[in-house]
Amino acid sequence: MSVAPNATPTGTTRVDPRLVRTRARVLTATARLVATAGISGVTIEAVSELSGIAKTTIYRQWDDAPALVLATLDDLLQPPVDPDLGTLRADLLHLVGGLAHALVVSPAAGIMAGLMDAAERDPAFAALHAREGERRHGVVLAVIERGVRRGELPADADPHEVLDLLTGPIVYRRYTGARTLDAAFAARVVDRVLAAYDGPTAPGSRDH
Amino acid sequence: MSVAPNATPTGTTRVDPRLVRTRARVLTATARLVATAGISGVTIEAVSELSGIAKTTIYRQWDDAPALVLATLDDLLQPPVDPDLGTLRADLLHLVGGLAHALVVSPAAGIMAGLMDAAERDPAFAALHAREGERRHGVVLAVIERGVRRGELPADADPHEVLDLLTGPIVYRRYTGARTLDAAFAARVVDRVLAAYDGPTAPGSRDH
DNA sequence: CAACTTCGCTACGCACGCGTAGCGTAGAGT
């Protein structure tokens, strides 16, 4: 393997600070623009005007408007952290409540619908959406599987199903109507789902 | 009240058949275009080319591209029917299974994400989205409330919460990853949610 | 300080979509 042209002792590649500076400014401007005008509303010219970075300079770092949006979203969407608080319920309250909170206050909230829409047709956005989903789900699934190992959920519980039961209602409520979406609702969802697996009879396990 | 210029004995307003003919053609073309290119991809010129209707003719019936898209979506999104099969579970299996089926096969499925995205910014689309949601929810809520009256759900069950628990996972799975979304999954969701309210202890009802 | 890289700016030509005007034609209503 060859070494990158300019590498620091620690191995981090040295980059011209001007590059990262403009990159940061362009990405934040793009993010703001995605939130206000939608993905299709992102124009290199609009980004240029909003960021104060010359149009030609933007074209030197990104090929396209879509490429720029993809880079922005990839930079913006960060997976949650496994809280690992000791009990399944506590972990889920943290994760699901955090999701609800993020969907209300985070600027990324207004972007998810656009990403889902774009993923519906554009393969590049579909790939990004899939990657983002897997990263985010990975954390939740780990929490759920840990709960199964601890006996907090029955052994035959399908982690993916539990995930959908937990996350679905939160996301759905966010993008439907004006009903409230807060920590209390998230807690009710968590407890209901846990109760669904807590009952004396798991669905389909009685009649055989 | 004055009578419309040309009214039939039954009260239905008589309209020039040419108007409805072009209206139908334009709306179907627009629907196809929304599905393939997204809401922002709908262009009067593209609709004209796809439908075979002259651009000027389209402008005679609709003001705008957004107005045309709104009319198309309003025409396309029809609320489900209350099945009223006798039991809550049967009704829910029908409704939730139907939703899952529609989200997989119906051309309207690829449109929902776009509508949600547009509703995020454009008030007109937000209003349409809200209206559509209320119509659709009305049916489900009626079914749930009937189940409560029959004692199939506890009296303190919040119908809206039940609705979100049922619908959320279906919609979420549709727009996330490539996992299967079929009648079997819908049935599992229904049974889990019913089990969540079937348990000996309703959440929060024990400690007071 | 010298070599190199990045940035800002101007100025393009091009394509696309908008929304309208004006006219002739064809179909609908009575």
Added chain:
DNA sequence: ACTCTACGCTACGCGTGCGTAGCGAAGTTG
């Protein structure tokens, strides 16, 4: 038959965004 209305077509001018070329200025690296 006669009137009225809707439709198709051509031809606009306008604005917006694309993506590139060429240059000088400013900043970075060694």
